[in-house]
Amino acid sequence: MRRSAREGVATIPDVARHAGVSTATAARALGGYGSVSPKTHQRVLVAAATLGYRPNGLARSMITGTTHTLGVVLADIENPFFYRALRGITDTARSRGYGVVLTNTDEDASLEREALTTLLERRVDGLIVCPAEGGDRRHLSDTVDSGLPMVLLDRHVPGLGVDMVGLDNRRAAADATRCLIQHGHTRIAIVTGGREPVLPTPTQRNVPGIQGSSVTTPARAAGYRDAMVEAGLELRPEYLSASGFHRDDAAAATEVLMNLSEPPTAVLAFDSILTLGVLLALRRLGRRCPDDVSVLGFDDAEWAEVVSPPLSVVRQPVYEIGSKACTLLLDRIEGGGRRPSQHRLKGQLIERDSTAAPGTAVHEDAALLAT
Amino acid sequence: MRRSAREGVATIPDVARHAGVSTATAARALGGYGSVSPKTHQRVLVAAATLGYRPNGLARSMITGTTHTLGVVLADIENPFFYRALRGITDTARSRGYGVVLTNTDEDASLEREALTTLLERRVDGLIVCPAEGGDRRHLSDTVDSGLPMVLLDRHVPGLGVDMVGLDNRRAAADATRCLIQHGHTRIAIVTGGREPVLPTPTQRNVPGIQGSSVTTPARAAGYRDAMVEAGLELRPEYLSASGFHRDDAAAATEVLMNLSEPPTAVLAFDSILTLGVLLALRRLGRRCPDDVSVLGFDDAEWAEVVSPPLSVVRQPVYEIGSKACTLLLDRIEGGGRRPSQHRLKGQLIERDSTAAPGTAVHEDAALLAT
DNA sequence: ATGAAAGCGCTAACAG
DNA sequence: CTGTTAGCGCTTTCAT
Numbered sequence: 001m002r003r004s005a006r007e008g009v010a011t012i013p014d015v016a017r018h019a020g021v022s023t024a025t026a027a028r029a030l031g032g033y034g035s036v037s038p039k040t041h042q043r044v045l046v047a048a049a050t051l052g053y054r055p056n057g058l059a060r061s062m063i064t065g066t067t068h069t070l071g072v073v074l075a076d077i078e079n080p081f082f083y084r085a086l087r088g089i090t091d092t093a094r095s096r097g098y099g100v101v102l103t104n105t106d107e108d109a110s111l112e113r114e115a116l117t118t119l120l121e122r123r124v125d126g127l128i129v130c131p132a133e134g135g136d137r138r139h140l141s142d143t144v145d146s147g148l149p150m151v152l153l154d155r156h157v158p159g160l161g162v163d164m165v166g167l168d169n170r171r172a173a174a175d176a177t178r179c180l181i182q183h184g185h186t187r188i189a190i191v192t193g194g195r196e197p198v199l200p201t202p203t204q205r206n207v208p209g210i211q212g213s214s215v216t217t218p219a220r221a222a223g224y225r226d227a228m229v230e231a232g233l234e235l236r237p238e239y240l241s242a243s244g245f246h247r248d249d250a251a252a253a254t255e256v257l258m259n260l261s262e263p264p265t266a267v268l269a270f271d272s273i274l275t276l277g278v279l280l281a282l283r284r285l286g287r288r289c290p291d292d293v294s295v296l297g298f299d300d301a302e303w304a305e306v307v308s309p310p311l312s313v314v315r316q317p318v319y320e321i322g323s324k325a326c327t328l329l330l331d332r333i334e335g336g337g338r339r340p341s342q343h344r345l346k347g348q349l350i351e352r353d354s355t356a357a358p359g360t361a362v363h364e365d366a367a368l369l370a371t
Numbered sequence: 372m373r374r375s376a377r378e379g380v381a382t383i384p385d386v387a388r389h390a391g392v393s394t395a396t397a398a399r400a401l402g403g404y405g406s407v408s409p410k411t412h413q414r415v416l417v418a419a420a421t422l423g424y425r426p427n428g429l430a431r432s433m434i435t436g437t438t439h440t441l442g443v444v445l446a447d448i449e450n451p452f453f454y455r456a457l458r459g460i461t462d463t464a465r466s467r468g469y470g471v472v473l474t475n476t477d478e479d480a481s482l483e484r485e486a487l488t489t490l491l492e493r494r495v496d497g498l499i500v501c502p503a504e505g506g507d508r509r510h511l512s513d514t515v516d517s518g519l520p521m522v523l524l525d526r527h528v529p530g531l532g533v534d535m536v537g538l539d540n541r542r543a544a545a546d547a548t549r550c551l552i553q554h555g556h557t558r559i560a561i562v563t564g565g566r567e568p569v570l571p572t573p574t575q576r577n578v579p580g581i582q583g584s585s586v587t588t589p590a591r592a593a594g595y596r597d598a599m600v601e602a603g604l605e606l607r608p609e610y611l612s613a614s615g616f617h618r619d620d621a622a623a624a625t626e627v628l629m630n631l632s633e634p635p636t637a638v639l640a641f642d643s644i645l646t647l648g649v650l651l652a653l654r655r656l657g658r659r660c661p662d663d664v665s666v667l668g669f670d671d672a673e674w675a676e677v678v679s680p681p682l683s684v685v686r687q688p689v690y691e692i693g694s695k696a697c698t699l700l701l702d703r704i705e706g707g708g709r710r711p712s713q714h715r716l717k718g719q720l721i722e723r724d725s726t727a728a729p730g731t732a733v734h735e736d737a738a739l740l741a742t
Numbered sequence: 743a744t745g746a747a748a749g750c751g752c753t754a755a756c757a758g
Numbered sequence: 759c760t761g762t763t764a765g766c767g768c769t770t771t772c773a774t
Contacts, residue, residue, distance in 0.1 A: 009517070011767055022745045027769065034770090037743060054517075057492040058438070059767035062429050062750045069472070069493070077461070083454045090448070090475055099489060101440070101472045104461055118470060121428040122440070146380070146425075247673070279677050301674065302618065306650050308679025382751055393761045398753065405754090406759060430751035433766045745774075750767105757762080 010051035019047035030055065061123065069099045070329065071119035073129040074153065075107050075245075080272050080301045081318055082130070085153060088322025089128060096330050098125070107245065109135025116143050126329045130154045133215060149332040151325045155215045156342060163332070165325040165343040167316050169216050172347030173223025173268070174230075176296050176314050179349055180266045181231045184357045185294060189239035189257050189264035190224050191250050192217050193274050220270055220298070239264055243274070250277025251284075258285055258293075265293055265358035272299035272313075279307060290356035300350060309353035317345050381422035390418035401426065432494065440470045441700065442490035444500040445524065446478050446616075451643050451672045452689055453501070456524060459693025460499060467701050469496070478616065480506025487514050497700045501525045504586060520703045522696045526586045527713060534703070536696040536714040538687050540587050543718030544594025544639070545601075547667050547685050550720055551637045552602045555728045556665060560610035560628050560635035561595050562621050562645050563588050591641055591669070610635055614645070621648025622655075629656055629664075636664055636729035643670035643684075650678065661727035671721060680724035688716050 016026035021040055028034035029044035030053070036044070047053075061067045070093055074082045090100050101124065103115040109132045116139050119127060126149040131140060137157060144150055144162055152164035180188050221240070228235055238260060243253035250269065254277065257264055269275040275297030282289055289295050289309060297304075300315035324343060332338070387397035392411055399405035400415035401424070407415070418424075432438045441464055445453045461471050472495065474486040480503045487510050490498060497520040502511060508528060515521055515533055523535035551559050592611070599606055609631060614624035621640065625648060628635055640646040646668030653660055660666050660680060668675075671686035695714060703709070 012769095013767080023768085024746080024770080025744055027767095028744090031769075035743060040743080052517075055492050056433075056494065056767050057489075058429050058433050058494050059750090060769075062427075062433065062752095062767085063769045065750085067429070076458075077448070077454050078458050083448050086473075087447075087449050087475065090473060094474070099472050099474070099493065101470050102457075102461060103465070103470070104458070118428075121426050122470065123427065123429050146423075273673070276673055276677055283677070302644070302647055303672065303674030303678065306647055306654070306678045307674060383753095384751085394751095395753085395762075396760055398751095399760085402753075408759060411760085427751050430766085431753075433751085433768095434753045436766085743774100746772090748769105748771085750769090752766090753764100754766105755762105755764085758760085 010053040015047045019043045069124045071124040071127045084318035085322030088319040089326045092323040092326035107132045113139040151329045163328045168344040169219035170223040173220035174227040177224045177227035185266040187264040188266045191269045193245045247277040250274040251281040254278045254281035269297040272301040294355040312351045312355040315348040381424040390414045442495040442498045455689040456693030459690040460697045463694040463697035478503045484510040522700045534699045539715040540590035541594040544591035545598040548595045548598035556637040558635045559637045562640045564616045618648040621645040622652040625649045625652035640668040643672040665726040683722045683726040686719040
């Protein structure tokens with residue numbers, strides 16, 4: 001059915017015949033290369049139009065060796081960070097004539113490996129990948145070794161030797177923690193989302209290598225530690241809460257936190273999904289924010305100022321991260337090879353009403369009227 | 372640089388030579404078709420592995436006429452409806468061995484046309500498109516005529532003759548409106564997002580053709596009208612608020628609504644982004660929800676139960692809509708041609724605390740503790 | 743400015 | 759089971 005309908009599509013030889021020229025000439029006219037006299041050019045275009053000719057990108061790509069397609073591999077398109085970044089990527093790609101094929105990995109390294117395999121088969125011109133947390137990463141280095149341009153999004157993989165664009169996580173987390181400390185909090189917990197507890201051991205302190213060179217979660221944990229240590233505050237292992245990456249994981253983790261004999265008075269959540277879980281758990285437990293506990297979350301989701309109370313956040317320039325990643329990739333594809341570098345964009349702390357001094361009630365109306 | 376690095380990649384002839392077999396045999400072993408003796412099969416695989424052979428999907432596609440790639444064309448990936456649907460699409464596609472290339476149109480018909488053109492060039496096997504509101508649509512019918520399988524997402528285009536999957540909008544909107552009416556509201560406004568006011572004229576009432584056969588916004592407006600008429604309530608043109616599709620458009624529209632001499636006591640917003648705008652505007656104006664005005668929104672966004680008050684919504688089975696669209700498409704691609712049909716999934720009204728009787732205050736604690 | 747012919751890497755008959 | 763031979767639709771020398 002469909003086969004037969006699509007079978008009769010006109011090809012360059014068809015157009016050439018119809019226009020009374022050679023295939024080479026027709027191809028030149030259609031492809032806009034080489035040189036053709038205005039007259040024949042016109043004739044070919046007319047023939048193409050009447051025959052309903054559509055160029056076959058596959059054939060073209062086979063010759064030219066370029067597909068004008070980028071592969072994007074990320075954890076989960078339903079996460080605000082990723083869909084915003086993706087918009088930055090697709091906009092930039094489109095403006096430069098590239099398409100984007102998308103794959104979700106759900107943080108699963110083997111899905112990631114699979115994705116790379118099919119993307120390589122598809123002969124994409126380059127890759128933007130947010131590497132899955134943990135797991136084997138040989139597939140990444142293999143891909144890089146194959147010569148395919150790649151840029152990392154959000155996370156860094158030491159030793160991979162490719163460009164990377166992301167937040168200055170350590171600094172952002174330190175700023176966020178300092179903000180909480182300045183409000184007078186000393187019992188500050190983090191909800192990290194990582195699978196294993198990220199316990200900043202004393203020996204890790206100020207190890208130069210870790211600075212800006214680790215993946216997101218440890219880097220943020222390091223920033224938290226920096227600020228805590230700097231303020232002379234105790235690092236309590238029970239405040240380092242590694243849940244899964246889902247909302248309900250964070251909610252469960254928060255409940256554990258709140259049932260501690262000495263519960264934290266402030267919580268720093270490492271992304272907006274986790275923050276949602278924290279808020280939900282607090283609501284279920286009947287804990288008021290910021291009266292009972294202050295909440296500060298990474299990522300300025302669209303709902304952040306509509307929740308109650310309006311949420312204080314670390315805003316990431318997500319769209320820019322995506323578009324910068326894409327620009328770097330395209331430049332590398334089209335231009336030449338600069339040395340790979342890390343691009344760390346600065347976060348912005350936006351204080352709304354979910355952060356306050358511990359044990360301090362805020363006037364109802366003030367919270368309500370705040371924008 | 373990159374060119375040279377990728378140039379030396381092994382091809383089937385290389386592998387064949389290395390394994391001491393013909394290209395055909397090597398291809399059969401590698402491609403898993405035809406028949407090869409276990410021994411040679413093994414030998415070819417080893418040769419491929421040592422040479423680092425990677426199949427070239429372009430060449431394969433040229434022959435087989437199938438790319439195992441789907442084109443997805445939607446308005447804006449940052450909209451919850453779309454990223455959830457996309458997740459349904461990509462999951463389904465992946466499970467059946469297909470990849471997805473994504474394009475945003477921002478409701479711009481000419482971007483949509485462009486997108487279809489490049490997707491056709493890329494020789495995708497099928498298309499899932501959420502047609503842009505308004506504008507010329509010949510490109511859609513041209514595409515369908517070319518024989519490329521297509522299914523419409525969320526919106527219907529009369530006469531196009533393709534499958535479509537979406538919400539039963541008219542019914543869902545009617546249910547939502549009835550809910551508001553049952554609470555005692557009579558002054559109910561809608562924030563539609565459409566560019567032009569969707570004024571349900573008396574002549575349109577109960578026109579059979581319109582039932583389930585129009586695009587989203589008019590269908591929802593029709594459902595609203597159904598419920599209003601059924602309750603004998605007046606349809607006021609000034610309560611039909613057509614903003615743009617952005618949050619701030621809806622906020623502006625809401626302010627206009629609230630500054631009316633007789634402002635509505637309830638607002639029905641047609642998607643979650645618009646709802647956000649409504650809530651924001653109410654907060655800015657110092658109007659309390661649901662005390663001063665009830666709010667009911669389409670789409671159960673992840674933040675809906677965390678805002679204050681927890682939001683009553685019409686939940687769409689968005690993921691299912693996406694995955695069903697994908698399933699229909701793949702079945703059509705791989706199977707044969709059933710007659711195209713419309714699939715209207717039912718919405719679910721979830722009442723939380725943003726809807727109440729007009730002028731009724733809700734106890735603070737009740738709102739806070741509600742899940 | 744145009745044409746003839748040689749492939750890109752792979753699959754698909756068709757022989758053997 | 760294996761090899762030979764044509765191409766898929768296009769670009770690209772190399773002539774003319």
